[in-house]
Amino acid sequence: MWKFRRSVKTLYAGKNSRGGNYDWVDSPPKTLSKKVAKAHDRVALKVFKIPDCSKPTISGRTPLKIHAVDIQSPYLVSALKDIVKEEGVNLEVSETAHFQEPFKPLFFCYDKILSLSQSTTEAIAAEHLVLLVTVLNEIFGDLMRTLSNLKKSRLISYPLAWTHFPHGSLVYSSASECARVCRVKSTQYESDQHEGNRLALNCEEIAFDGKTFAWRPLRLLIPEFRGNQQVDSLPNFLFDFHLEKEKVERRLRERAVRVLEYQELCYKEYEGVALFTAGCKGLRYNVSGRILIDHHGYNKHHEGFQRLENNTAGNTSGSDGKEKSAYLEPLTKEQQKANKETMLAREQDLIFVTPILEGFALKNKVWLNFFVDDIKPINWNDDAYDHLVYHEEQKDLVLSFVDNHKRLRHGVHDVIIGKGQGLIVLLSGPPGTGKTLTAEAIADKTRRPLYYLQAEDLGTNPAVLGSKIKKVFEMATEWDAVILLDEADVFMAQRSPADITRNELVSIFLRELEYFQGIIFLTTNLYSTIDVAFRSRVHIHLLFDPLSFSSRRILWEKFLARLPATELPPAQSEDAQGGIGKDALTELAKWDLNGREIKNSIKTVRTWCVCKGVGLNLSRLESGIRVTAPQARKVEGEA
Numbered sequence: 001m002w003k004f005r006r007s008v009k010t011l012y013a014g015k016n017s018r019g020g021n022y023d024w025v026d027s028p029p030k031t032l033s034k035k036v037a038k039a040h041d042r043v044a045l046k047v048f049k050i051p052d053c054s055k056p057t058i059s060g061r062t063p064l065k066i067h068a069v070d071i072q073s074p075y076l077v078s079a080l081k082d083i084v085k086e087e088g089v090n091l092e093v094s095e096t097a098h099f100q101e102p103f104k105p106l107f108f109c110y111d112k113i114l115s116l117s118q119s120t121t122e123a124i125a126a127e128h129l130v131l132l133v134t135v136l137n138e139i140f141g142d143l144m145r146t147l148s149n150l151k152k153s154r155l156i157s158y159p160l161a162w163t164h165f166p167h168g169s170l171v172y173s174s175a176s177e178c179a180r181v182c183r184v185k186s187t188q189y190e191s192d193q194h195e196g197n198r199l200a201l202n203c204e205e206i207a208f209d210g211k212t213f214a215w216r217p218l219r220l221l222i223p224e225f226r227g228n229q230q231v232d233s234l235p236n237f238l239f240d241f242h243l244e245k246e247k248v249e250r251r252l253r254e255r256a257v258r259v260l261e262y263q264e265l266c267y268k269e270y271e272g273v274a275l276f277t278a279g280c281k282g283l284r285y286n287v288s289g290r291i292l293i294d295h296h297g298y299n300k301h302h303e304g305f306q307r308l309e310n311n312t313a314g315n316t317s318g319s320d321g322k323e324k325s326a327y328l329e330p331l332t333k334e335q336q337k338a339n340k341e342t343m344l345a346r347e348q349d350l351i352f353v354t355p356i357l358e359g360f361a362l363k364n365k366v367w368l369n370f371f372v373d374d375i376k377p378i379n380w381n382d383d384a385y386d387h388l389v390y391h392e393e394q395k396d397l398v399l400s401f402v403d404n405h406k407r408l409r410h411g412v413h414d415v416i417i418g419k420g421q422g423l424i425v426l427l428s429g430p431p432g433t434g435k436t437l438t439a440e441a442i443a444d445k446t447r448r449p450l451y452y453l454q455a456e457d458l459g460t461n462p463a464v465l466g467s468k469i470k471k472v473f474e475m476a477t478e479w480d481a482v483i484l485l486d487e488a489d490v491f492m493a494q495r496s497p498a499d500i501t502r503n504e505l506v507s508i509f510l511r512e513l514e515y516f517q518g519i520i521f522l523t524t525n526l527y528s529t530i531d532v533a534f535r536s537r538v539h540i541h542l543l544f545d546p547l548s549f550s551s552r553r554i555l556w557e558k559f560l561a562r563l564p565a566t567e568l569p570p571a572q573s574e575d576a577q578g579g580i581g582k583d584a585l586t587e588l589a590k591w592d593l594n595g596r597e598i599k600n601s602i603k604t605v606r607t608w609c610v611c612k613g614v615g616l617n618l619s620r621l622e623s624g625i626r627v628t629a630p631q632a633r634k635v636e637g638e639a
Contacts, residue, residue, distance in 0.1 A: 045071055154230055156234065158199070181239055182205040186202045199221070267292055269376040297367075357372055383562075389547070398542065425439075425519075425540045426524070427544065435544055436486060449480075455490045460505060510537075584618040590635050
C-alpha cells in the first residue's frame with residue numbers, strides 16, 4: 001500500500017479559469033517554488049480553492065474559499081465509508097473520494113467525523129482524521145456560527161435552507177391543502193423558467209400500492225425567498241421546529257388509522273378540494289358530491305396500467321397458464337386485515353401514511369386524488385323512491401330487478417357467452433315527468449353508485465365513441481353502478497340510408513350495449529323515433545305520461561311537505577304551513593305543469609318569501625308559477 005505523508009496539498013484556480021471551469025494549479029497567488037510544489041505530489045488530502053466572490057476584496061486581494069476536497073488517504077476513506085453511506089454516498093477504499101461544495105455529506109456527518117477523530121487509536125488514521133477535521137473547520141466554521149444564530153431565532157435563509165434537511169430527517173408540509181409528514185432522501189437547488197428558483201426536497205411517504213402499505217417517493221418544494229424567514233412560515237419545514245409536534249403526531253396517527261380502511265372499493269360523499277395529476281400537470285377541483293375510492297381503478301383507467309403478459313413485476317400464473325398481473329386484483333378481506341394489523345404494529349411509522357386516496361368523482365367525471373379528512377359517509381335518500389309518482393307494482397318490479405341483478409344475470413344466457421347479461425331500462429316520456437328521478441331514486445334505494453351521463457360526455461365522433469363507451473361500461477361494471485344516460489336519443493335514433501354518420505353511432509352503441517353486463521337506464525323524450533333494434537333489446541320500458549291532475553296534486557303536496565319551517569320567519573311559520581290547505585292544493589294542481597316546473601316554482605317562491613320575511617300562500621305560489629313557467633295554463637275544469 002502506498003505510504004501517504006501527514007500533510008494537506010492545496011490547489012488553486014489558475015489564471016485560465018473561466019465561468020466555473022477551473023484550471024487547477026499548485027501555485028497560490030504568489031507562485032510556489034518547484035521544490036515546494038513537488039512536495040505536494042502525494043498527500044492525504046487535496047484542497048481546491050477559488051476566489052470567494054461573496055466577500056469584499058481588501059487591498060487588491062480577493063479572499064479564497066475551499067471549492068472541493070479530494071481524500072486520497074485510504075485510511076481516511078476507510079474510516080468515512082460507513083459514516084457517509086447514511087447520506088447516500090458510497091466510497092471505495094482503493095479510489096479517491098471527491099467532495100465538492102456545499103459538501104453536504106461532510107456537513108451532515110461532521111459530528112460523527114469529529115467523534116471518530118477523537119476516539120480512533122490507530123495512529124495514521126487518527127492523524128489523517130485530525131487533518132480532515134481541520135479542513136472541515138475551515139469550510140464550515142463561519143457557516144455553523146451563522147446557522148447557530150439563525151436557529152436560535154427560528155430563522156432560515158434560502159441559500160442555507162439545505163442544511164435543515166439531512167438524509168432521514170422529517171419534513172412537515174402544509175402544502176397541497178393538507179398537513180403531512182414525510183422523510184427526506186435528498187435535496188437539490190433547481191431553476192425553472194416559469195416557477196423560478198426553488199429547493200427541491202426528495203422525500204418519501206407511506207401509501208397503499210395495491211398489495212400493501214409501502215414507501216413511495218414524494219417531491220416537495222421551497223420557493224426562493226429573500227432575507228431570513230421564520231422557519232414555520234414556509235410551506236415545508238423541519239418537523240422539529242413545529243410548536244405542537246406531539247399534538248400533530250397524535251392527529252396524524254388517528255388519520256392514518258382511517259386511511260387503513262380504504263384498501264377496497266368504497267362509495268362515499270366528499271366536500272372539498274381534490275387534486276388532478278397527469279404527468280407533470282396538476283390541477284385543483286372543487287368536489288361536492290359522491291365519489292368512489294378506487295385505487296385499482298385509478299391505476300387501471302387513469303394511470304393506464306394494463307395486464308400485460310410480459311409484465312413480470314408482481315405477476316401470478318392463472319389457471320390458463322398465462323401470466324396475470326396480481327397488481328390489479330382486489331385484496332381479500334383477510335389480506336386487508338393483515339395489512340392493517342401490520343401497519344398498526346408500526347406505530348412510529350403511522351405519521352408517514354399519506355392522507356391522499358385515489359378515486360373517481362361521479363359528478364365531475366374525472367379521476368382525482370382525495371383528502372381523507374374530507375370524505376364522509378353517504379346520506380342515502382330513501383325518500384326519493386317514495387316520492388316517485390308512478391304505479392307501485394311497476395316501481396317495485398324495476399327495484400327488484402336492479403337489486404338482484406348480479407344473481408339474476410347468471411340465469412338465462414345468450415347463445416354467445418357474455419352477451420345479453422346486462423339490464424337495460426328505457427324511460428320514455430315528456431320532460432319533467434320523473435324519468436331521471438326514477439333512476440336516481442332506485443340507485444339510492446339499492447345502495448349503488450349512479451354514474452350520470454349525457455350524450456356530450458360520450459361525444460358523437462364514431463372514431464372514438466366505441467372506446468369511450470367501452471371504458472364507461474367497464475368502470476360501471478367494476479363499481480356495480482347504475483348508469484343513467486340522459487337524453488340518449490342520438491344513440492338510439494332510427495337508422496336511415498340518408499345519414500351514414502348517425503347510423504354508425506347507433507351501430508357502435510348497439511354493439512357495446514350487447515356485451516354490457518351492468519345496469520343502464522336510458523331516457524328519451526322521443527320513443528317513436530327509436531330504432532327497432534333497440535326496442536327488442538330493452539328489458540324494461542317505463543312510459544311516463546304527462547302528469548294528470550291527481551299526480552300534480554300529489555307532487556305539490558310532497559314538495560311543500562319537504563320545506564323546512566325553520567328557514568321561514570318564526571312569526572310566519574305557522575301561517576306558512578296552514579296557508580297551503582286542501583283547497584289551495586287543488587288550485588295549484590290545476591296548473592298544467594310537469595314535476596320539474598312544480599319544483600322550480602316552489603324553490604323560487606320560497607327563496608322570495610325568506611328574503612322578504614313573509615309566508616308562503618296560494619297567491620304567492622301562483623305568482624311564482626307565472627314567472628317560472630309563463631307558458632303554463634290553468635285548467636279550471638279539473639278538480
